Amino acid sequence: MRSNTQEPSSSLTKLFDRWNSVLPSWGVIALALFVLVVISGIALIIPYDLNNPDDSLQLIAIFSFEGIFFRSLHYWSATLLLLTTFIHSIEHLSRGHDSRLSWATWLRVVLLILVILFLMITGYILKGDSEGELARTILNGLLATLPWLGRTLQSLLFGIEGYQTIYLHHAATATIIATIFIVEHGRRLWPSTKGWLIAFFTTLLLTLFLPISVFVRQPLLVKGPWYFLGVQELLHWARNPLVVVIAMALPVIILIWLPKMEKGVARWCKISLVTLLPIYLLLSGFALFMRGDGWQLNSFTHLKRYQMFGGISIYQTGKTDRSNNSVPVIRGRREGCINCHHKVTGMVPAHNPKVIGCASCHLGNTLSLVKDVAHQGLVLIPGNLDIAGSTCGTTGCHGEIVNRVTKSLMGTGRGIVRANRKLFGEQVKEHPSLNESLSKLGSSNADNHLRQMCQRCHLEYPKNELGAIDENSRGGGCLACHLNYSPSLNKNAHPSLSIKVSNNHCFGCHSRSGRISTSFEGWHESKLEPTEAISKSINHRLVGKSKRVFIKKHADLHHQAGMSCIDCHTATETMGDGNLYSHQREQLEVACQDCHLKGRANSISWSELTAEDRKILLIRYKRELTERRFLTTKKNGRALINAFVAPSREIRLEGKISRKLHLLKAPGGSCQNSQTGHAALSCSSCHSSWVPQCISCHTQQDKEGRWVEYSGDFLAAPPTLGVKIGNDGLRQIVPVAPGMIMTLNQNRRDLGRSNIDNLSQDGSFHRRFVQVSPHTTIKKGRSCTSCHCSPLALGLGQGVLSKGSEGEWSFTPEYGTLRDGLPADSWTSLFDKKMDDLYMKMPLRPLNQVEQRRVLRYCTK
Amino acid sequence: MSIKRRHFVLNSLLALSGLILVTPIVTLLDRFRRHLPTTKRSKELTLPAVDGVHLLDNFILVKNGDQVRLFSRACTHLGCQLELDDKLNLLCPCHGSKFNHQGEVERGPAIRSLTEFRISFSAENSNQLVVGDAI
Numbered sequence: 001m002r003s004n005t006q007e008p009s010s011s012l013t014k015l016f017d018r019w020n021s022v023l024p025s026w027g028v029i030a031l032a033l034f035v036l037v038v039i040s041g042i043a044l045i046i047p048y049d050l051n052n053p054d055d056s057l058q059l060i061a062i063f064s065f066e067g068i069f070f071r072s073l074h075y076w077s078a079t080l081l082l083l084t085t086f087i088h089s090i091e092h093l094s095r096g097h098d099s100r101l102s103w104a105t106w107l108r109v110v111l112l113i114l115v116i117l118f119l120m121i122t123g124y125i126l127k128g129d130s131e132g133e134l135a136r137t138i139l140n141g142l143l144a145t146l147p148w149l150g151r152t153l154q155s156l157l158f159g160i161e162g163y164q165t166i167y168l169h170h171a172a173t174a175t176i177i178a179t180i181f182i183v184e185h186g187r188r189l190w191p192s193t194k195g196w197l198i199a200f201f202t203t204l205l206l207t208l209f210l211p212i213s214v215f216v217r218q219p220l221l222v223k224g225p226w227y228f229l230g231v232q233e234l235l236h237w238a239r240n241p242l243v244v245v246i247a248m249a250l251p252v253i254i255l256i257w258l259p260k261m262e263k264g265v266a267r268w269c270k271i272s273l274v275t276l277l278p279i280y281l282l283l284s285g286f287a288l289f290m291r292g293d294g295w296q297l298n299s300f301t302h303l304k305r306y307q308m309f310g311g312i313s314i315y316q317t318g319k320t321d322r323s324n325n326s327v328p329v330i331r332g333r334r335e336g337c338i339n340c341h342h343k344v345t346g347m348v349p350a351h352n353p354k355v356i357g358c359a360s361c362h363l364g365n366t367l368s369l370v371k372d373v374a375h376q377g378l379v380l381i382p383g384n385l386d387i388a389g390s391t392c393g394t395t396g397c398h399g400e401i402v403n404r405v406t407k408s409l410m411g412t413g414r415g416i417v418r419a420n421r422k423l424f425g426e427q428v429k430e431h432p433s434l435n436e437s438l439s440k441l442g443s444s445n446a447d448n449h450l451r452q453m454c455q456r457c458h459l460e461y462p463k464n465e466l467g468a469i470d471e472n473s474r475g476g477g478c479l480a481c482h483l484n485y486s487p488s489l490n491k492n493a494h495p496s497l498s499i500k501v502s503n504n505h506c507f508g509c510h511s512r513s514g515r516i517s518t519s520f521e522g523w524h525e526s527k528l529e530p531t532e533a534i535s536k537s538i539n540h541r542l543v544g545k546s547k548r549v550f551i552k553k554h555a556d557l558h559h560q561a562g563m564s565c566i567d568c569h570t571a572t573e574t575m576g577d578g579n580l581y582s583h584q585r586e587q588l589e590v591a592c593q594d595c596h597l598k599g600r601a602n603s604i605s606w607s608e609l610t611a612e613d614r615k616i617l618l619i620r621y622k623r624e625l626t627e628r629r630f631l632t633t634k635k636n637g638r639a640l641i642n643a644f645v646a647p648s649r650e651i652r653l654e655g656k657i658s659r660k661l662h663l664l665k666a667p668g669g670s671c672q673n674s675q676t677g678h679a680a681l682s683c684s685s686c687h688s689s690w691v692p693q694c695i696s697c698h699t700q701q702d703k704e705g706r707w708v709e710y711s712g713d714f715l716a717a718p719p720t721l722g723v724k725i726g727n728d729g730l731r732q733i734v735p736v737a738p739g740m741i742m743t744l745n746q747n748r749r750d751l752g753r754s755n756i757d758n759l760s761q762d763g764s765f766h767r768r769f770v771q772v773s774p775h776t777t778i779k780k781g782r783s784c785t786s787c788h789c790s791p792l793a794l795g796l797g798q799g800v801l802s803k804g805s806e807g808e809w810s811f812t813p814e815y816g817t818l819r820d821g822l823p824a825d826s827w828t829s830l831f832d833k834k835m836d837d838l839y840m841k842m843p844l845r846p847l848n849q850v851e852q853r854r855v856l857r858y859c860t861k
Numbered sequence: 862m863s864i865k866r867r868h869f870v871l872n873s874l875l876a877l878s879g880l881i882l883v884t885p886i887v888t889l890l891d892r893f894r895r896h897l898p899t900t901k902r903s904k905e906l907t908l909p910a911v912d913g914v915h916l917l918d919n920f921i922l923v924k925n926g927d928q929v930r931l932f933s934r935a936c937t938h939l940g941c942q943l944e945l946d947d948k949l950n951l952l953c954p955c956h957g958s959k960f961n962h963q964g965e966v967e968r969g970p971a972i973r974s975l976t977e978f979r980i981s982f983s984a985e986n987s988n989q990l991v992v993g994d995a996i
């Protein structure tokens with residue numbers, strides 16, 4: 001043996017000396033912890049079930065206060081034992097004990113550390129949940145990289161299946177070896193009183209305040225125990241796992257060889273070993289905090305899901321009857337919710353609580369029968385999109401759809417956000433992004449305006465109160481469309497979540513702005529006061545809490561036929577198809593001609609439908625509809641699952657909710673062989689009876705930064721006709737209505753004193769007409785005169801269009817002119833070259849001079 | 862010097878004798894392991910009705926019309942069970958390997974493609990798949 005006076009870390013040694021002068025040495029504390037581990041381990045033998053370990057731990061959590069206590073005691077004493085072992089080893093190294101002990105004794109010391117690590121990891125695997133199982137898979141995978149020896153070591157150390165091998169090693173082999181080594185190394189079996197006190201009270205405190213619960217693993221992420229995190233991170237980086245095995249074995253080999261080394265080399269080795277430790281800790285921290293699903297960089301976001309400590313309240317196992325351990329197993333886990341809530345009714349079969357439980361949607365702590373504990377982390381309204389990823393969209397349920405919805409236009413309101421920012425003169429990137437959302441607004445004027453006026457109308461806006469979806473509802477994620485309250489007043493009736501999406505679900509948002517919902521049902525918003533509406537009149541309807549007064553108009557033909565919104569509008573159109581769009585027209589996929597076919601139908605068979613389409617049909621019909629051929633859209637070939645060619649060759653549409661069958665008729669004769677000049681007409685340019693139009697309004701910010709809107713007249717009139725130039729350069733005549741004819745004043749004003757006319761003098765002026773889908777379809781197309789002699793159809797606005805004696809046309813507008821010199825409701829003026837030039841390059845423009853003349857030539861009033 | 866040399870020779874001899882002793886033991890244990898009967902995994906699967914990627918117990922089944930391919934669900938890195946994320950990617954929860962629906966690696970640390978199995982259809986029931994050998 002070499003004599004050793006000058007050891008490398010003398011400052012470290014001093015630190016240890018100082019500790020030892022007051023407190024018991026680390027070795028003594030470690031010994032006390034070891035005794036605690038053994039005692040608590042023995043207690044755990046009773047409730048632990050080798051054949052069903054995971055389940056036995058869940059039952060402990062539900063029923064046994066003592067079980068939770070001893071499990072936590074076992075966990076914390078072991079964790080502290082590992083930590084103190086490390087510290088104790090560093091002390092040994094710094095004091096140069098490696099060179100004082102005989103090599104064989106030193107070898108046993110190093111082996112002891114390995115045995116303790118082995119005990120820790122086998123304990124982790126013995127949890128028997130999928131995380132423990134994966135830890136074993138990884139360890140066996142690592143052993144398999146060793147040539148020749150690997151497979152044998154696998155079966156010897158960890159076993160391949162079942163827990164017998166591991167249990168035996170954990171409870172017997174390794175524990176006995178560790179005891180022998182410890183006794184030999186420490187030359188005592190019983191720690192000092194001081195050592196006892198420190199070990200016991202630290203462990204007890206941790207046990208009481210951070211008891212261990214049963215961990216719920218995230219399917220896409222497994223991290224393993226804390227001391228293994230660094231290895232996991234290395235394994236992620238290394239191309240060959242053998243490299244990691246060698247990297248882990250190297251420090252051990254160096255440790256073993258330390259006493260045999262030259263003094264200088266030994267010193268160098270020790271320093272490197274000690275510096276490796278913080279590096280390993282850093283790696284572990286990185287893995288813990290920065291790794292998310294699929295081991296991708298995802299800082300912190302998943303941490304709240306990575307819970308293993310139940311909080312002190314899980315000790316309340318209450319007065320639960322222990323003989324009654326009939327807590328059902330749901331989706332592979334015990335779930336106590338049903339034990340209290342067994343009377344709940346009303347769910348659709350797919351959501352039957354006996355099958356999916358309550359926690360699949362409402363989360364909470366399933367391993368408790370004590371109300372307050374069970375309701376921890378409970379989500380009362382699970383369909384909101386901020387939580388839908390862990391509820392409706394959890395793995396195995398509707399994950400893919402939730403993902404699409406969060407990208408869709410209805411989900412984010414991206415179209416509105418972009419248009420509004422453009423209007424306010426703010427920068428908008430060419431390509432849409434996920435950050436353009438009504439729930440991710442900034443603090444600019446445009447965003448403040450959106451926040452006050454528009455924010456509630458998108459799916460990301462949360463539903464905060466219980467209750468059915470009605471005229472006043474906005475937002476609510478999945479619930480906005482799929483929540484259906486049953487009329488039953490039974491207190492155990494749970495609303496159902498189904499694919500019965502009624503028009504009422506759409507109404508809350510879509511009765512505003514474009515007002516598609518109300519137009520479809522034949523209601524036009526007026527400026528009447530609620531008191532002016534003749535009560536109970538069939539011609540008036542009061543909508544929502546603010547009692548907006550609507551007047552009866554012509555309802556859409558499809559509405560009269562009993563069709564609902566979702567009979568035309570598809571799932572991918574409403575919930576998005578996963579792409580980011582910036583405009584409604586891009587996301588829409590159905591068109592009139594998809595059902596009202598000219599010529600042969602494009603159709604596909606049952607087996608060609610997508611999995612999602614088939615699933616929906618199976619839910620609706622409970623059988624495969626192989627006899628049908630489903631129509632597809634012209635735009636992207638997706639199926640219209642309720643429009644089909646029947647075996648009789650008839651083309652039909654079946655109401656998704658009503659189940660009513662409708663015969664799909666081909667376009668009328670005049671549409672099929674259109675008269676000259678009418679080929680470019682879109683269906684809705686002729687077949688729309690009216691469209692709500694709002695002319696001239698003013699948007700103003702008041703002194704406090706509140707936005708106020710002053711609106712002009714609301715009209716219900718046939719749409720104007722515009723020329724749309726498609727991406728393919730094709731020209732189409734489409735219905736158009738004023739999108740905005742407005743002044744916008746971003747300067748804050750005291751609105752008490754100034755009047756509105758003055759306000760609209762400054763600020764920016766905007767006149768923009770947009771293509772609309774009026775949803776007021778009529779069977780017979782517009783009359784000749786309603787287009788050929790109508791100033792409104794031509795885009796001139798309301799007024800009198802007359803022909804002079806010379807045959808020259810003139811127009812007298814009804815409304816006065818605005819700041820751009822045009823009458824309030826005009827889009828263009830008659831025979832005006834300036835207008836032609838103004839609109840020339842636009843994808844949607846009014847008829848130009850030549851076209852106006854051509855239209856008027858056929859006016860035969 | 863001479864003491865050191867003697868030590869070296871002695872140690873080498875000791876190591877050699879250790880190896881001679883260990884080799885037959887390991888080989889014996891290995892034979893022991895191989896000759897024990899192993900529990901067979903279920904080798905019959907029900908063919909899912911719809912197209913797409915399906916996780917069936919220890920297998921991944923990719924169905925596209927009449928085309929059906931069956932892969933092992935074990936990641937080729939260290940063997941963890943693959944999962945599907947909401948974009949239908951096959952992800953390994955352990956160290957983040959990613960595979961495509963042809964079983965090929967899209968992102969490491971895994972290097973090898975997934976093991977594929979031969980399949981045949983049961984004679985009595987065409988919806989019942991019989992899992993064959995690895996390809």
Ligand code: FES
Pocket residue numbers: 235936937938939940941953954955956957958969970971
């Ligand atoms: S086991 Fe799959 S990435 Fe490591």
